[in-house]
Ligand code: FES
């Protein structure tokens with residue numbers, strides 16, 4: 001299979017049953033994408049596939065062939081941390097950090113979707129992501145601050 005991961009062309013042979021999350025973590029060493037449940041419930045494994053947030057424990061690696069994947073490792077740029085990474089830090093939107101890569105990638109999906117960012121749209125975007133230690137108030141605030149920094153509308157309904 002051939003795909004682009006964090007802007008880099010990748011070519012590998014994988015077994016048909018290989019999950020995208022295992023491919024990213026084991027074949028490519030991109031361990032920022034976490035496995036919390038392996039059953040599509042926690043969202044810790046969320047990555048961006050062709051512009052859309054997906055749970056990579058629910059996607060076969062082969063299904064991503066020909067596509068473009070961005071993981072948490074690919075979100076920052078040469079200019080520094082992504083606004084979501086900065087706002088999660090600034091808003092204290094994490095404690096242990098286990099859920100954070102998936103939260104940020106799910107939030108990134110919302111910010112890329114063209115939807116206006118409201119409390120309701122953030123809650124919808126993150127409803128498949130579980131945090132066991134920090135709670136959600138600061139996470140929602142972090143997403144709103146990142147939206148503001150990126151110029152994404154934050155008030156009107158989509
Ligand atoms: S590990 Fe994929 S949703 Fe939990």
Ligand code: FES
Nearest residue numbers: 095097099131132
């Ligand atoms: S910060 Fe620990 S699980 Fe969310």
